[in-house]
Amino acid sequence: MNRIPIEDEIAALRRDLHRHPELSGRETRTAALVAAELERLRLKVIRAPEKGNSLLGVLDTGRPGRTLALRADMDALPLQENACNLNGPKAVVSEIDGAAHMCGHDFHTAGMLAAARRLSAAKERLRGRLIFCFESGEEMGLGDDARALLAELKPIDAIFGVHVQAAFPCGTAVVIDGSCTAGCETFAVKVRGKSAHGAMPHLGLDPINCAAQILCGANSIISRRVNAREAAVLTVCNFHGGSTWNRIPDECRMEGSLRFFSERVGRDLHALLEQTAAGIAAADGCTAEVHWRNWCPPSVNDAALAALARAAAEKIGADVIAGEPWMASETFARYREICPEVLAFVGCANPDKGCGAPQHSDRFDADEDCLALSAALTVQFAQDFLGGA
Ligand SMILES: [Zn+2]
Structure with a gap:
C-alpha cells in the first residue's frame, strides 16, 4: 500500500x-x-x-x-x-x-x-x-x-x-x-391565532392545534406529493407554543429542514410547505408565515x-x-x-x-x-x- x-x-x-x-x-x-x-x-x-x-x-x-x-x-x-x-x-x-x-x-x-x-x-x-x-x-x-x-x-x-x-x-x-x-433548506413556521381560556376554545383561534395539523400535513408532502423514487426528507426538530395548561396562546412555532438530492424536488418541497401551511391555517382561521434560510444545493x-x-x-x-x-x-x-x-x-x-x-x-x-x-x-x-x- x-x-x-x-x-x-x-x-x-x-x-x-x-x-x-x-x-x-x-x-x-x-x-x-x-x-x-x-x-x-x-x-x-x-x-x-x-x-x-x-x-x-x-x-x-x-x-x-x-x-x-x-x-x-x-x-x-x-x-x-x-x-x-x-x-x-x-x-x-x-x-x-x-x-x-x-x-x-x-x-x-x-x-x-x-x-x-x-x-x-x-x-x-x-x-x-x-x-x-x-x-x-x-x-x-x-x-x-x-x-x-x-x-x-x-x-x-x-x-x-x-x-x-x-x-x-x-x-x-x-x-x-x-x-x-443532500441539498438543504431550513424553515421556521410561525402560526398566529387568538388567545383564549382553555375551557372556551371557541372564543379564540388555537394556533397549537393548527400547527399540529400543519406538521401532519407537512409530513404528508413527502409521502403523497413527492415521487417515491426521489429521496427527500422533511423534519421538524422543535415545536413551541404556550406556557401554561389552561390558556391557549396567540402563537405557535416550529422549525425544521428539507433535504433533497435534486434542486427541482427542493423547490417543489418549498412551495408545497408554504401551500400546506397557508391552506391549513386558513381553514382554522389562523395565519401561518414560513421563513426560509440556508438554501444549499x-x-x-x-x-x-x-x-x-x-x-x-x-x-x-x-x-x-x-x-x-x-x-x-x-x-x-x-x-x-x-x-x-x-x-x-x-x-x-x-x-x-x-x-x-x-x-x-x-x-x-x-x-x-x-x-x-x-x-x-x-x-x-x-x-x-x-x-x-
Ligand atoms: Zn462535515
Whole structure:
C-alpha cells in the first residue's frame, strides 16, 4: 500500500486542532495555524480577514497546465464532546466547553496541510496551479468568503474535497457518481391565532392545534406529493407554543429542514410547505408565515472527476467500495458555481477502536489512520489531475 506516512507533526497538529475546536466563523486560531504552515511552505497565502476566516494557499508550478482547487473545512460543532467513544476513553478530547470536532473537520484541515507539504515537495514534477482552500463556517452554511476568494482566481478547472465518514470502515474510499450530499433548506413556521381560556376554545383561534395539523400535513408532502423514487426528507426538530395548561396562546412555532438530492424536488418541497401551511391555517382561521434560510444545493460529483478519484483511491491502496449518498448537506455543493466538483468519502469507522458513532453525535471518534489515507488520496488525485511536468 502506497500510503504517505504522515509526519508526527501533522498527527500532532490534528490532535491540537481537536483539543482546541472553534465554532463556525470563529476559527481564528485554526486559520492562523494554517496560514503559518502555508507560509512556511512558501505558498502564496490569500486572506480577507475583514470578511471571514477562510484562506487560500496557492502553489503555482510556473508551468502551463490546469488549475485544481482542494478544499478543507475548519470549523467545529456546538456540542459537548463525550470523553468516551463506543468502546471507552477517546485518545484526544476537546478542551473547550460546548465545542467539539464531531464532524471530522480537524482531519480535513490537518490532512490538507499534509497534502500541501507533499505537493509542495513535488512541485518540480507538476504542471499548472494548485489552490488549497480552507473554508470557515461550513456547519453554519457560511463560507461565502472562501468561494469569493476562490472565484477571484478563475479559471479553475475542478475542485476536490474529502469528507471522513463514520458510515464506512477506515481503509475504504467511496466516490459516488452524481449527487453525494443532500441539498438543504431550513424553515421556521410561525402560526398566529387568538388567545383564549382553555375551557372556551371557541372564543379564540388555537394556533397549537393548527400547527399540529400543519406538521401532519407537512409530513404528508413527502409521502403523497413527492415521487417515491426521489429521496427527500422533511423534519421538524422543535415545536413551541404556550406556557401554561389552561390558556391557549396567540402563537405557535416550529422549525425544521428539507433535504433533497435534486434542486427541482427542493423547490417543489418549498412551495408545497408554504401551500400546506397557508391552506391549513386558513381553514382554522389562523395565519401561518414560513421563513426560509440556508438554501444549499446538493453536492453533485462530476462523472469524469469521480472516476479519476476512484482510480486515485485504488492507486494508494484504499478499498474502493460502493456507498450511499449522505443525507446530510455540505457547503461543498456551492463550489459548483465556480467549477466541476468531486467530494470523496474516506471511511473512519473501526469497531475495534470504538470508532463508529455517527457524525454530529457526542461519541463520534474517527480512527486516526484515516488521516494518512485522506492526505494520500488528495495528493494522488492532484498529481493525476495536473499531470507531470
Ligand atoms: Zn462535515
